[in-house]
Amino acid sequence: MTEAGDNGPRISVVMATYNGAAHIREQLDSLAAQTCLPAELVVTDDGSTDATLDIVADFARTAPFPVQIHRNAKRFGYKGNFMHAVTLSSGDLISFCDQDDFWKSDNLERVRQAFMNDPDVLMVFHNAHLVNERRAPISPFYATPPVPPVSRPLTLQPWCFSYGFMQTFRADLKPAGALWARMGDHYNPGKEMGHDLFFFLVASGVGTIVYLDDELTEYRLHGGNTVGSGKRTRPTFVDRWRYRLEDRADTYRYLARMTAQDSRMFADLAQTSSWSETMRNRARVAAEAWRGLEPLYILRAEVCSGTLPRRIAAFVQLVREGGYSERSFWTFGNRAMYKDFVLGVLLAPLVRRFGRESSRTDRACHRGSAHDAPMSQAAPVQAVAA
Incomplete structure (x- = not known):
């Protein structure tokens, strides 16, 4: 087991929490079991009323890396909470981490290596496996690779993105975060842009994005997900x-x-x-x-x-x-x-x-348009299909 700073860039794992007591300990333990340990874990809590912060504090006492715990003075919402966590990070790489997932032990090691191979790489994202509340497997997140393994600037479709729980990006992109508050979401008029869509958008324009077709995260579906749904159905x-x-x-x-x-x-x-x-x-x-x-x-x-x-x-x-x-x-x-x-x-x-x-007759039938990101589909969103 190595620390990220020993032979490569230092990795900050940023976790935005809110009432995640049911599953957060498993996620924290999976971070401690990484073959490449993060340089730090930054936790920003958005006003939890359950035992989330107690669990994080207990973990921090024995964690093999520093754990920062921040209680937000006001509610940011999950997008703003993640953006806030990014500003508090100090690593060379920043990895988004959901409170209710589970990371495979080689997650950070595999991701870090992709950055070390090419200094032009500004973001790496990977495949995942959908699991139920008890972590029983359901299916791969991406059945087939959604993008090429290596995508140079402006070669991806303009409306695609990856979800945050599978993203790691260079801290070079952090200054762009100052513009996030003014960005409207591509898919939901009147809403702020997702933290993951924002950094993917910036990275796709000014650097290279790498996709790893390895299921490095278990994405837990439990009915209480902030984004996504435990019930995934095919359109009729x-x-x-x-x-x-x-x-x-x-x-x-x-x-x-x-x-x-x-x-x-x-x-x-x-x-x-x-x-x-x-x-x-x-x-x-x-x-x-x-x-x-x-x-x-x-x-x-x-x-x-x-x-x-x-x-x-x-x-x-x-x-x-x-x-x-x-x-x-x-x-x-x-x-x-x-x-x-x-x-x-x-x-x-x-x-x-x-x-x-x-x-x-059916106001819920409009799937995949710019007004409704198709969260029932495990794929980057392409807002306008031919």
């Missing part, structure tokens, strides 16, 4: 067709606003004095890439909602501007072109009427 045949035929105009308009938001964020990050010139230059490129998406989504909304002449004009303009090109990840692709022509240009009024009827 009717649900799938409702999703394909639903009116996406509002979704595309919202995504257009998100692209503008993300562009502004990267433009501001390009001024980060503590970043290398390489990272600042990449932030400038990322700002331009996100800015270039905004008019494409505005046009796609017009294809779905305008009058027939306007729908035709928007579709033609999208084609001319390469919005459906297969040469880039940052376009919609040929399948989307065929769909937009049929369901947008030709049948938009019928689709809108179907959407209104569908909304009246």
Whole structure:
């Protein structure tokens, strides 16, 4: 067993807690059993009323690494609580840790090695295994790899992300956290961006992301998860067709606003004095890439909602501007072109009427749009499918 600082970067494990007494001791013990020990555990508690903090304090007395325990003076919510924990960390790498999961003993060792192989790697995330409340296995989180093993800047789809419990990132990204409070969520209008989505977004623009297809965490489903559900169901045949035929105009308009938001964020990050010139230059490129998406989504909304002449004009303009090109990840692709022509240009009024009827009969049927992250699916979210 080694400490993270002995032969590589120091790892801070950050854990945001709230009424986690039922399972937190198992998670803490799994941290103590790591073959590569963290340099520290930072626990920020959001006002627990059960024995959570007593359990953490008891663990801290014999833990093989320092444990910081912070009681928040005000409630942050789980996203803000994790962001707060990041600011209190001191390691070279920062690993998010949920209070109710269980880490395999080689979790940190495997993750740290991925950073040591390439200094350009800013984030590593890994597979996990879904388990029930008693840790009985259910299924892999990702049945197939969701992304390539190595993804260079701006090569991932713009709307994908990984969940925090499988993420570790370089502390170089910490300065970006100052911009988090102004970031709206890609998938839930009116909500702040998830802590995990935020750091994944930043890392995907200015550095390399590595995916390890190893189930290094047991993700516990117990019905009380803050994110996720103990009941994972497949959409029915009717649900799938409702999703394909639903009116996406509002979704595309919202995504257009998100692209503008993300562009502004990267433009501001390009001024980060503590970043290398390489990272600042990449932030400038990322700002331009996100800015270039905004008019494409505005046009796609017009294809779905305008009058027939306007729908035709928007579709033609999208084609001319390469919005459906297969040469880039940052376009919609040929399948989307065929769909937009049929369901947008030709049948938009019928689709809108179907959407209104569908909304009246079943308001829960809209899966996978920018308004509802599909937490029932164990995969990074791709908000707009072709």
